[in-house]
Amino acid sequence: MTSRPRAAEHAWTAGLLAALLAVLLLVSAACGSRLPESEFENRPPRGNSRPATPEPARGEPIRIGIITSATSPVGGATFTGPRDGAKAYFAALNARGGIRGRPVQIVTCDDGGSGVGNNECVHRLLDEDKVFALVATTALDYAGAPRVSEAGVPDVGGQPVGPAYDTYPHLYGIYGSQAPRTGGKPGWNGTLYGGTEIYRFFKREQGARSAAVVSYNQAASAAYARLITRGLKAEGYRVVTEEVDFALPNFQAVAADLRSQGVDLVFDAMDTNGNSRLCEAMDAAGVKVTAKVTNVQNWSDAVPEDYQHAKGCRNALWATGSSRNYDDTGHPAVRVFRAGMRGQPGAETLSQWELEGWAAAMWFTDAATSCGSRLTRACVERFMTRSEPYTARGLLLPVTYQASKEPPKARRSCLSVARWSDDARSGDGGWVTQGGEMTDNCFTVPQLPYTP
Numbered sequence: 001m002t003s004r005p006r007a008a009e010h011a012w013t014a015g016l017l018a019a020l021l022a023v024l025l026l027v028s029a030a031c032g033s034r035l036p037e038s039e040f041e042n043r044p045p046r047g048n049s050r051p052a053t054p055e056p057a058r059g060e061p062i063r064i065g066i067i068t069s070a071t072s073p074v075g076g077a078t079f080t081g082p083r084d085g086a087k088a089y090f091a092a093l094n095a096r097g098g099i100r101g102r103p104v105q106i107v108t109c110d111d112g113g114s115g116v117g118n119n120e121c122v123h124r125l126l127d128e129d130k131v132f133a134l135v136a137t138t139a140l141d142y143a144g145a146p147r148v149s150e151a152g153v154p155d156v157g158g159q160p161v162g163p164a165y166d167t168y169p170h171l172y173g174i175y176g177s178q179a180p181r182t183g184g185k186p187g188w189n190g191t192l193y194g195g196t197e198i199y200r201f202f203k204r205e206q207g208a209r210s211a212a213v214v215s216y217n218q219a220a221s222a223a224y225a226r227l228i229t230r231g232l233k234a235e236g237y238r239v240v241t242e243e244v245d246f247a248l249p250n251f252q253a254v255a256a257d258l259r260s261q262g263v264d265l266v267f268d269a270m271d272t273n274g275n276s277r278l279c280e281a282m283d284a285a286g287v288k289v290t291a292k293v294t295n296v297q298n299w300s301d302a303v304p305e306d307y308q309h310a311k312g313c314r315n316a317l318w319a320t321g322s323s324r325n326y327d328d329t330g331h332p333a334v335r336v337f338r339a340g341m342r343g344q345p346g347a348e349t350l351s352q353w354e355l356e357g358w359a360a361a362m363w364f365t366d367a368a369t370s371c372g373s374r375l376t377r378a379c380v381e382r383f384m385t386r387s388e389p390y391t392a393r394g395l396l397l398p399v400t401y402q403a404s405k406e407p408p409k410a411r412r413s414c415l416s417v418a419r420w421s422d423d424a425r426s427g428d429g430g431w432v433t434q435g436g437e438m439t440d441n442c443f444t445v446p447q448l449p450y451t452p
Contacts, residue, residue, distance in 0.1 A: 059102035062132055062368065062375065064090070065125035066106060069140040072113025074271075077349075079138045081300070082159055082174075083108065084346030085337075085357025086136035092340040093361070099368050099375075107131055115143030122147045133380065134158070136360040138353075145171060149183060154380050156367065157360020159353070163452040166192060172363075172384045174356050175322055176399040178408070186452055188407040193447040194227070197413040198293070198320050199235040200443040205435055206290050208264035210238040214254060214278060215269035216246040224269035230448055232267075249274065251281035258282065264290045272298065276306050279313030289316055291419070296321035300351035303420050304429050317420040319352070319431065322397045324438060325418045326355040327431040333393040359392035366390075397438060407447070414442040 068083040070076065090104040098104060107129050109121035122144030125131045134148065137158030148155055149168035157174045158165060163186035165173030171181075179187045186192060202208040211232050215225035225241065232239045240261045242254045255278070258266065266282075266289050268275055279292065292313055298306075299319035307314035328334050337358050341347045346354055367383035368375055389398030397414050416438040424430035435441040 059098065059100070061103050061105035062099060063105045063107060063129060064364070065121075065129070065131035065134045066108045067111055067118065067121045067125070067134060067137045067139055067144075068108065069113040069118075069138065070110040072140050074113065074140065077302075078297075079113075079140065079159075081346065081351045081353030082136040082138045082157075082357030082360060084344065085341070085354035085359075086157075086361040087357075088340050088344040088346075088354075089358045089361035089365075091344065093365060099365055100373065102375075104365075111139055111141075113140040115141040118143045119147070126151050126153055132375075133364060133377070135364045136357040138357075146183070152377060154364075154367075154377055154384065156364040156380075156384065157356070159356070163187070163192065166452075170381065172401055174360055174396070174399070176401055178400075178402060178404040180403050180405065190451060191407065191449045192452055193407055193449055194231070195411055195413045195445045195447055196231045196235050197415050197443045197445050199232050199237060200445055201320070201415060201417060201435060201441070202265055202291060202293070203235055203237070204443070206264070208237070208290055210240070210261070210263045211265040211267060212240040212242055212258055212261065212263040213267045213269070214242040214244065216249070216274070217243050218246045221246075221269040225267075227450060228267045228269070230450075234446060234448060237265075238263075244274075249277070251278045252285070254278065255281035255285035255287050258289075259285050259287045266292045268294075272306055276310060279307055279310035283310045283312045288312070291318040292316045293318050293320065295319065296323070296352050296356075299326075299418065299431065300353075301349045301430075302351075304422075311422065314420060315422055318434070319418050319420075321352060321416050322414075323352060323356050323359065323416055324395050325416060325431055325433045326350055326352055327418070327424065328433050331394060333395050336393075337395070355395060359395045362392045362395075363390060407449070410444060410446050412442055412444045414439060417441065 066083050066086055069079040072079060087106055090106055094103045107125060109125055111117035111121045118139050118141055133153060134155040135157055137155055138161070140161060142162055142164040145164035145168050149170045152170055155171040157172065160173040160175060165171050166177050166179040167181060167186040168183050169181050213225045213228050215221040229239050229241060240263055242257060244250060244254055268278065294317060296319065299321060303314060303317060324331060324334060326334060326337065329338065337355055340358065341350060341354065367380040370383045371379035385401050387402060389400050390396065391398055397416065417434040418431035419434050421432050422429045424432050
């Protein structure tokens with residue numbers, strides 16, 4: 001199969017997520033949340049202090065930093081999935097001997113979701129704790145990215161919440177990038193590009209022809225909704241836009257209009273609470289749609305709790321992304337992931353972001369292993385920038401970091417798709433893969449420009 005250059009369309013997804021998270025920040029602020037101070041967790045041993053957990057591997061430890069906005073204003077569990085997945089992978093790795101006999105020593109830092117906290121984390125990890133690399137970074141405001149890049153520290157498999165992974169060298173987001181990444185403007189002179197494969201999928205596989213986009217009357221939410229609307233219209237959809245008041249949203253009125261409009265799909269630019277309330281209103285109004293579409297961040301076991309009062313809408317939830325469904329237990333790499341998560345933090349509620357954090361840790365491990373007995377940052381980066389796409393044993397769609405001078409106009413893009421079903425997992429509920437094998441679920445689609 002021809003490898004798929006993937007960065008542009010996922011930069012679009014990252015831009016949408018960043019806009020949505022800005023909405024979540026305002027939601028939290030409205031509830032009276034304050035920004036917590038950054039917290040430094042699991043510091044490596046100093047002096048004669050002992051490590052908290054003895055490592056079976058006996059060589060010199062490889063110190064790895066993980067920065068997470070664990071106590072951010074958008075909620076404690078919002079960003080922790082990639083961290084928990086990476087920690088579980090490294091725990092399993094150490095149990096079987098580490099990287100060529102060297103254990104991985106994890107140093108985590110909570111940046112509190114602020115740029116100040118993020119810079120503090122970067123300073124501590126790079127300058128005080130002398131980490132060899134960062135893995136599975138998931139930061140609301142990656143303000144320390146220029147410092148990481150300047151220091152030449154590889155940042156492997158981070159979540160591109162903002163444009164940092166399409167801007168700076170030495171940073172390698174989980175979805176890849178073809179942008180020049182010279183450290184100046186993101187993308188191509190400040191412009192990123194996103195594909196329309198999600199909308200093409202629903203048109204081809206589900207016969208969808210109309211869609212509603214629901215947003216708050218708030219700038220970030222409206223911007224997010226406009227990007228979705230552009231993509232839908234580029235694929236020929238009839239688009240209905242619905243706006244609700246940020247402070248006093250009338251979801252009943254939206255649901256009534258959705259019923260009268262008879263749309264096939266519903267996309268949104270709202271927080272989880274808004275989504276659940278919209279779903280409740282849709283159920284109450286008898287609105288039935290082909291799909292209520294969400295993104296990878298909401299692809300988790302939390303669905304029954306989040307949508308406990310909206311069974312009909314809950315069973316119309318679809319998620320799209322670039323990694324293999326964590327409920328796809330027919331795939332051996334997924335089975336290994338699920339087994340490795342047992343007993344680890346986050347195992348009670350598995351998520352797609354945990355799987356991607358696991359894949360990020362695997363990516364770093366494979367890169368480090370390729371160096372043989374002489375582990376260097378330069379060697380790790382040669383692996384990261386090689387022309388052969390990386391798939392994390394089939395957990396990821398093929399990822400590359402090959403810079404292109406010219407921005408894309410069209411691209412063959414693939415995607416992973418799943419639908420929630422209360423009947424899956426013997427009636428406990430779960431995500432059921434849709435569209436067949438994700439590496440075959442591909443479309444040649446236009447790449448639309450946008451400014452992050």
